[in-house]
Amino acid sequence: MNLSYWEIKNWFSNVDFTIVGSGIVGLHCALNLRERFPNSKILILEKGILPQGASTKNAGFTCFGSLSEIIDDLKTHSEEEVLNLIQKRWNGLQLLRKRLGDSVIDFKPYGGYELFLKEDESTYNECLQKLPFINDILKPFFKTDVFAKEVDRFAFENIKEYSIFNQFEGQIDTGNMMQALMKEAISEDILILNQAEVSTYSDKNNSVEVVVNEYSFETKKLLFATNGFASQITNNAVKPARAQVLITEPIPNLDIKGTFHLDKGYYYFRNFEDRILLGGGRNLDFEGETTTSLSQTDLIQNRLEDLLKNVILPNQDFKIAHRWSGIMGMGNSKNPIVSQLSENVYCGVRLGGMGVAIGSLIGQELAELL
Structure with a gap:
């Protein structure tokens, strides 16, 4: 990227938190970080024109598992794990509804x-x-x-x-939901850059060097919210x-x-x-x-x-x-991965096809790792 001084100064300097992925998880993570660190500089990098994974492409179901899915999950997970997952999905849905409002997302029970x-x-x-x-x-x-x-x-x-x-x-309007989340992020002075693909990163203990579109910058913390694109950072x-x-x-x-x-x-x-x-x-x-x-x-x-x-x-x-x-x-487990990968790098991924339900909660849990 051939960047001007102004672009470097306003977007890529003194960055506190960089989030990779502008879907449900990434936006909720950013909004939670803004609540906790009101004066921080938060940057979201999105490789697509719009969120590339499933956040703007899902069917808009507010579901936490059909009967046959729950029965199937009990064959590969403990009862405690399955109940915990259902509770997380349900609680995530309530977080989403509370943040945006039922009328905005056209929630229909x-x-x-x-x-x-x-x-x-x-x-x-x-x-x-x-x-x-x-x-x-x-x-x-x-x-x-x-x-x-x-x-x-x-x-x-x-x-x-x-x-x-x-x-x-229930059901929602997926487009309305994501547009409302993006508007809220922008209103909270969260910077979103589209068509910005991260190729590599390096944790330097005091900061993380991030290479995006062949340009390198430093951020204090790097958080991945890339779900289906997270195989490399989670060893498959x-x-x-x-x-x-x-x-x-x-x-x-x-x-x-x-x-x-x-x-x-x-x-x-x-x-x-x-x-x-x-x-x-x-x-x-x-x-x-x-x-x-x-x-x-x-x-x-x-x-x-x-x-x-x-x-x-x-x-x-x-x-x-x-x-x-x-x-x-x-993945082999339905349990989401919310973890610290190194000194300054974190991830919230593997939503198991339940992003609308659990995404808000995983975004919040990812922010709370810091």
């Missing part, structure tokens, strides 16, 4: 439904069998039953008779996981209300402005979807369209308006 395809006999039976147990272990936190068995009332096809309803699930404890999404043109009289999960959460859809927003399918090609490429594949897009035709919108005409992808951060 319509509830969520888990549907089961007709051929998915084993998962269906397991969920019905374990529903009382899951409600029992969640009751101390939610004070009432979270999940309930309901007969499908939305005229979906090729699904089991019963769905599982979660009264605590975080793997990228691409989520492909599509949205239809408006559909007249679309009588679908709530958020919906299919196939252990690998598919999800909702009605947004009389359009069906549908995403998922990485379980069709786990290896291929472990990528940071924001493209789409015929394999997954064709499956999404098949679900639209045969399950969600049977006997209805629809047109696809737009397709996109986002990058999540996954």
